[in-house]
Amino acid sequence: EFLLGNAFFYIPLAVLNVWRFSVQGMGFSGFAMLAGVSEMIARIIVAFIFIPLLGYMAACYASPLAWIFADAFLIPAFFKCMKRLKRFPA
Numbered sequence: 001e002f003l004l005g006n007a008f009f010y011i012p013l014a015v016l017n018v019w020r021f022s023v024q025g026m027g028f029s030g031f032a033m034l035a036g037v038s039e040m041i042a043r044i045i046v047a048f049i050f051i052p053l054l055g056y057m058a059a060c061y062a063s064p065l066a067w068i069f070a071d072a073f074l075i076p077a078f079f080k081c082m083k084r085l086k087r088f089p090a
Contacts, residue, residue, distance in 0.1 A: 009064035029075040042069035
């Protein structure tokens with residue numbers, strides 16, 4: 001159950017890694033760090049709210065939920081970084 005639950009969400013994980021490292025490579029490491037913080041917040045939410053309600057199944061989907069939560073933060077942050085870089089070309 002755990003492996004199947006994670007396997008279906010490797011695309012959001014790939015998006016997360018590509019966009020996080022792109023943002024970090026552009027020099028905005030604070031946004032990359034905040035994406036990690038948003039992942040941690042999502043895991044805390046699952047641990048305190050969903051695991052008592054749903055048990056093991058919620059634990060299986062904690063990481064995929066964290067990846068999606070971080071993507072929701074990181075994708076708009078990426079476009080904000082791109083906008084800033086276009087304003088100040090090297």
